Amino acid sequence: MDMPYSNPMRGISLKVISVVIFLCMSALIKAAGKDIPAGQITFLRSAFAMVPIIVFLAVQGQLRDAFRTNDIFGHFKRGFVGILSMGCGFYGLVHLPLPESIALGYALPLVTVVVAAIVLKEKVGIYRWTAVLVGLLGVAIISWPRLTLFREGGFGSSEATGALAMLAFAVLGSFAMVLVRKLVQTERTPTIVLYFSLFASVFSLGTLPFGWTALGWPSLGLMALAGFCGGIAQLLLTASYRHADVSTIAPFEYISIVLGLIIGYVVFGDVPTQTMLVGTAVVVAAGIFVILREHQLELKRRAVLRHQTLQG
Numbered sequence: 001m002d003m004p005y006s007n008p009m010r011g012i013s014l015k016v017i018s019v020v021i022f023l024c025m026s027a028l029i030k031a032a033g034k035d036i037p038a039g040q041i042t043f044l045r046s047a048f049a050m051v052p053i054i055v056f057l058a059v060q061g062q063l064r065d066a067f068r069t070n071d072i073f074g075h076f077k078r079g080f081v082g083i084l085s086m087g088c089g090f091y092g093l094v095h096l097p098l099p100e101s102i103a104l105g106y107a108l109p110l111v112t113v114v115v116a117a118i119v120l121k122e123k124v125g126i127y128r129w130t131a132v133l134v135g136l137l138g139v140a141i142i143s144w145p146r147l148t149l150f151r152e153g154g155f156g157s158s159e160a161t162g163a164l165a166m167l168a169f170a171v172l173g174s175f176a177m178v179l180v181r182k183l184v185q186t187e188r189t190p191t192i193v194l195y196f197s198l199f200a201s202v203f204s205l206g207t208l209p210f211g212w213t214a215l216g217w218p219s220l221g222l223m224a225l226a227g228f229c230g231g232i233a234q235l236l237l238t239a240s241y242r243h244a245d246v247s248t249i250a251p252f253e254y255i256s257i258v259l260g261l262i263i264g265y266v267v268f269g270d271v272p273t274q275t276m277l278v279g280t281a282v283v284v285a286a287g288i289f290v291i292l293r294e295h296q297l298e299l300k301r302r303a304v305l306r307h308q309t310l311q312g
Contacts, residue, residue: 011244039207048227079199
């Protein structure tokens with residue numbers, strides 16, 4: 001018999017807190033300055049994120065076990081693809097308005113459905129395919145005004161490149177998620193989190209010869225705080241899934257767009273366009289539909305498994 005989750009409300013609370021802290025991380029990175037190379041941002045974010053993760057594992061007495069792995073090459077692949085995705089995401093973050101970068105990032109779970117169907121041979125029905133197509137239409141609505149700025153050059157072209165970077169973030173991130181799905185079959189969660197931060201730091205350090213920026217103390221402080229926020233948020237997010245079903249928690253990810261609109265307007269003076277709001281609504285609606293559909297399918301799978309168990 002399936003064991004019920006211990007405390008769904010606690011899981012939701014941890015998820016909401018993690019979303020808020022991840023949003024603070026994004027705002028801190030954006031505030032640090034758009035002149036910092038994406039590789040340097042990725043290194044600082046990943047390196048400083050390891051501090052709260054290692055401290056937490058040490059306090060829990062899990063640090064030694066977290067380094068034990070049965071698939072070091074799997075972690076290597078996930079780290080490499082994940083770091084490319086993260087770098088693209090940070091580039092888009094610093095070159096686009098905050099709410100817009102968040103909205104385009106919502107394409108990741110939609111693209112993951114496509115990649116999982118191709119790579120993992122997961123069965124995807126007409127309802128989810130339709131939701132994915134509708135969601136990608138929303139992504140096109142958001143990004144098209146930026147992509148047309150390629151014709152203009154200057155600041156406009158950097159925004160267009162930022163939009164393309166966020167789309168690359170979604171595609172690469174979906175492959176990283178597929179690799180994580182393979183890792184969870186043999187690896188513990190602390191091991192996956194720890195090795196990703198470790199490989200992300202090492203891989204992003206390789207961008208040093210391509211030119212990093214000498215940071216003043218204010219920018220370095222913002223990046224250090226962003227890294228700490230990223231590590232803490234990752235721990236909270238991981239903990240949230242121990243208390244509630246994924247389909248229960250996942251929809252609360254979308255509160256970040258409301259908070260992003262507020263922070264973007266108050267802190268950075270980003271005024272959302274009508275096109276951006278319409279596209280975001282389409283993407284969010286499609287994403288929530290996919291989550292609800294996954295929940296229905298999971299309930300059916302559990303019912304079949306329970307019936308087979310009783311028959312056996």
